[in-house]
Amino acid sequence: xxxxxxxxxxxxxxxxxxxxxxxxxxxxxxxxxxxxxxxxxxxxxxxxxxxxxxxxxxxxxxxxxxxxxxxxxxxxxxxxxxxxxxxxxxxxxxxxxxxxxxxxxxxxxxxxxxxx
Amino acid sequence: xxxxxxxxxxxxxxxxxxxxxxxxxxxxxxxxxxxxxxxxxxxxxxxxxxxxxxxxxxxxxxxxxxxxxxxxxxxxxxxxxxxxxxxxxxxxxxxxxxxxxxxxxxxxxxxxxxx
Numbered sequence: 461x462x463x464x465x466x467x468x469x470x471x472x473x474x475x476x477x478x479x480x481x482x483x484x485x486x487x488x489x490x491x492x493x494x495x496x497x498x499x500x501x502x503x504x505x506x507x508x509x510x511x512x513x514x515x516x517x518x519x520x521x522x523x524x525x526x527x528x529x530x531x532x533x534x535x536x537x538x539x540x541x542x543x544x545x546x547x548x549x550x551x552x553x554x555x556x557x558x559x560x561x562x563x564x565x566x567x568x569x570x571x572x573x574x575x576x
Numbered sequence: 577x578x579x580x581x582x583x584x585x586x587x588x589x590x591x592x593x594x595x596x597x598x599x600x601x602x603x604x605x606x607x608x609x610x611x612x613x614x615x616x617x618x619x620x621x622x623x624x625x626x627x628x629x630x631x632x633x634x635x636x637x638x639x640x641x642x643x644x645x646x647x648x649x650x651x652x653x654x655x656x657x658x659x660x661x662x663x664x665x666x667x668x669x670x671x672x673x674x675x676x677x678x679x680x681x682x683x684x685x686x687x688x689x690x691x
């Protein structure tokens with residue numbers, strides 16, 4: 461049963477600290493998405509990649525957030541320095557783009573980040 | 577720009593009964609995809625059902641079915657024989673065709689199952 465995995469599941473950190481969240485997409489998937497979920501804003505797309513190349517990161521605060529795909533099996537989302545307003549659940553999702561237009565996103569369990 | 581609206585913040589249903597969750601969307605595109613995702617308390621986002629706009633037939637997955645009304649831009653989810661495990665937040669989402677992979681999300685509906 462292929463699944464997207466994310467680590468850590470929960471993270472509590474102090475303001476100003478660096479936070480790195482990791483995601484392992486489903487093997488064979490060529491698109492990866494990072495979302496942030498808060499009560500106030502709902503689900504927001506932060507960035508997405510296709511074939512490891514960033515296609516859109518316009519939803520991400522550039523001054524403190526960065527997203528990368530060092531290889532096809534790992535995507536990372538980094539916040540440096542973290543702030544209390546970054547507290548949220550961060551989801552990674554992956555999908556397979558075949559050019560037919562059909563493209564479903566499968567989500568990981570999320571990382572709950574709390575910045576104090 | 578496309579928008580998705582879920583007008584019911586919360587719904588409740590008796591176990592074994594049927595419930596319908598509403599979703600409307602706004603778009604000028606003729607071809608697109610619509611999804612319902614479920615998020616239980618475990619917070620895992622689970623794909624429930626998908627509908628392609630060019631298909632007139634409503635999608636069905638076991639106890640879950642949709643009523644897709646393209647002209648009315650409506651995409652409701654019907655859950656039959658509700659079970660306690662169906663209790664969750666339900667999100668409706670829209671996606672354009674082609675290589676624009678961004679999902680446009682509704683605000684969600686919290687479904688409560690009464691035993």
